[in-house]
Amino acid sequence: MSEEVKMTNDQKLAQRRRKRSIALAVILGVLAILFYAITIVKIGPAIFQRPL
Numbered sequence: 001m002s003e004e005v006k007m008t009n010d011q012k013l014a015q016r017r018r019k020r021s022i023a024l025a026v027i028l029g030v031l032a033i034l035f036y037a038i039t040i041v042k043i044g045p046a047i048f049q050r051p052l
Contacts, residue, residue: 007015040047
């Protein structure tokens with residue numbers, strides 16, 4: 001009873017492009033968080049004790 005959905009080459013290409021874009025976005029987000037965390041660790045806990 002399940003129907004197979006056939007995709008055209010354009011649809012397959014668009015799907016691959018979308019997956020690649022999502023993967024790149026995730027990688028960029030992880031790198032941004034990693035750089036932020038490394039910066040905070042290098043500066044140390046003194047960053048939270050500075051006078052305002």
